[in-house]
Amino acid sequence: MAKGDIQDWIECDDTEPEDLVTPELLAAFTSIAGLPRDDDSLIATKDALAGALEAFMWASLEQDALHPESAENKALEIAARDAGKLYDTLLALQEYPGVEARLETAIQSNPHLYELEDGKTLKDLLTTRHNIFRAYRELLVDLQVCLEDTSNRQPKRRVLEDPDGGVAIGLEDDEEFAARVKAWRARSKERALPKDHALREFLRALAPYWEANSPHPFTEGMYFKEANQTISHLVDAVERVMAVASPKTKRPQIVTALREVRPPLS
Structure with a gap:
């Protein structure tokens, strides 16, 4: 994503995606999309646009930060190697009588263990005494294998x-x-990542709200020779947003991105 558009507000610490959804932009988008204009609907539309712009922002950052495949492979292989090392290191603790018992006591009495979504902690991964990290080591084996499989030499x-x-x-x-x-x-x-990765992510994030609330289809529309462009309320609305968020994004790019992300036409 070129400088001078969305990068300007990405790099501004005080700017949030919702700041771009001005009353003027919200009114224009709502009108083009044929969305309700009551207060609750306007709030929902603003939230949807802010969410789509946030997806656009993160995708833009992701694209800028993409590393060469060789660097990714190296990082994956280092992680796989270190997972194997940790397996061996935890296994070696069994060679020191009493160490695992004291370590288990420390884990069981620690009140600040990280909790997973289901409430489980490191305590729940411990297995039998004298081999308390058996389950943890097996998870490390799985992780090591998957890391190696992800590398693409x-x-x-x-x-x-x-x-x-x-x-x-x-x-x-x-x-x-x-x-x-x-x-x-x-x-x-x-x-x-495709060149229009950020635009595609914006459209993917916007799609559920558009399809649930707009009377117009989520498509790029049909091409009309007389107009020398496709006719689509969706493209018109997205073009209006991009005029604010990313002025260098042009209508043909929006049309192309839509063809990639929308469901196949029946």
């Missing part, structure tokens, strides 16, 4: 090296190797 041919320095033996044919390369390329493409 370019495949190398699977071969069996000759310990005497002879010719290596291939463990897969060309077709199998080509399939792995194809899968790697597909995963690499999936992790990349």
